[in-house]
Amino acid sequence: MSAARRYLISGSAILLSSVVFLVPFTFILLMALKDRKEASLRSFTLPTTYHFWDNLVEVIQTRNYMLLTAFLNSVILTVTSVTLLVILGAMAGFVLQRHPSKWTGLVNFFVLAGLIIPPAVVPTIWLLQGIKMFKTMHGMIFIEVAYGLSFSVLLFRAFVATIPRELDEAAIMDGAGPFRLFFEIILPLLKPVVSTVIVVQSVAIFNDFTNPLYYLPGNKNVTVQLTLYNFQSQFDTSYNLLFMNILLITIPPLVIFLFFNRQIVAGLTAGAVKG
Amino acid sequence: MKSIEATPRIPFKRWMTSSYPVWFYLPAGVIFFVFFLFPTIASLFFSLTRWTLFDAVFIGLDNYSQFFKEPFLFQGLRNSLIYGVVTSGMKVVLGMMLGVFLTSQIVARDYLRSVVFFPVLVSTVGVGITFTALMHPTQGFINETLELLGVKGPAWLTDPRFALLSVALVDVWKGVGLATVIYIAGINAIPIEYYEASEIDGASSFQQFWNITLPLARPATFTVIILSLIGGLRSFDLIWSMTRGGPGFTTDVIASVIYKQYQAGFYGLSTAGNVVLIVLVAAIIVPLSAFLNKREVEL
Structure with a gap:
């Protein structure tokens, strides 16, 4: 490719991608800066007057600081679920890769089933009510763990395969039991895949809308994705506040994206190369 | 799996202290069974009932015939x-085009990759x-x-x-970044020698794409599909946040039907819809991935 042609193609790509991918984000920002009346027009124009701070304060104060409750709930849900997903997923993936037994086939089958099968919603609600976990944070955490386990186990199993068995053997010779072998020798070596699992699963759980909608209703249990309901009603939507809310809940994924882009891509493309 | 009788019974102490203990599956297995598998199995029964969550009256296949x-x-x-089918097809075509483009020698490649990928991480409802x-x-x-x-x-x-195609377009906008990074990984794994050799033989860039990139990026294509x-097939949140299934019922998908019937209190009918969704996804994905994997082996 000649240099001129290369720059021409790249230039048009940058232009096109900016229109297609950046316009919606710019739109969110513009809407969040406008006052209520101007935002209701939903036009792609610069605000005539800027209301960033007013909108921010109003969004946070709405319905008795519901957004703060939601952020707190989402953080608790995300951190706890992801911690469990890492530890339990790594334990299962480790044994699954290292020790073929009569269970291996069954476990592999469940891993695939968990990836493919959509959950049965109402029976899950019935179960949660039966064990007094409906509308509770710990019930929701278990749900997120159950739904995310397959993907974690898959990633961990693949990565354990790259750790030489000689390391295990040396540790066993030195008298390490299963706990020490796993937590002191293997788990530290899994660091790259641990960070992948953390990043991918936290984005997924933080952005989860459907499962909290079903299993965690109620104002005190609200999570960030459900706060978007606050400013939306059929006749009377405060678009400036709605988009300020979208802007605020987009910041955590943006931060993660800026710092961990590589881990995310690594996790999501695992398996794409060798099928 | 070998027959169970053939292996001698392992004493409890060895079971506990083996270096790769089977009970490491246990915590994950219990959570997976209780919160995922058990409700899935229970759904088969409850889909055959008129159900109030407190008691269930068996009504046979009525829910299904109604569905x-x-x-x-x-x-x-x-x-x-x-x-x-529409979102999957468009993601394959656009993802492959973007993947090829973003692995070629262009300016601001990293910037373009980030821009295409970022929507994947953003809240679906916000989008x-x-x-x-x-x-x-x-x-x-x-x-x-x-x-x-x-x-x-x-x-x-x-x-x-x-309406439905419009929502599908937004789905593609949000998800094509994932397809693209999968293609980028797949294309980068193709040995550069193939391209060099074909260049010496005088292949055009289209011929290179058709005869090298396309067949050798096949694992990426399967993953994306x-x-x-x-x-x-199980999409809910985007459709729900954009149209609520409207206008009329023209953009209702199974997942939104499940939610609507749940809200209306028709728990048995909702669960029957859920079983239909499970069967639909399994009936499409399992044979398809078996078929695609078989093609893989023949290569």
């Missing part, structure tokens, strides 16, 4: 299929609300822009003919 007879319920099944505003028939940015170009844009989300079909 397949009522046009507004059955349409959900059709729409799920259309939505899954849905944003595009609902942008797709407004008269005030929306998209139609205002088209008007400047002299084109009269369709009433994206309010015209029954376009399978992942986006699984996602597309």
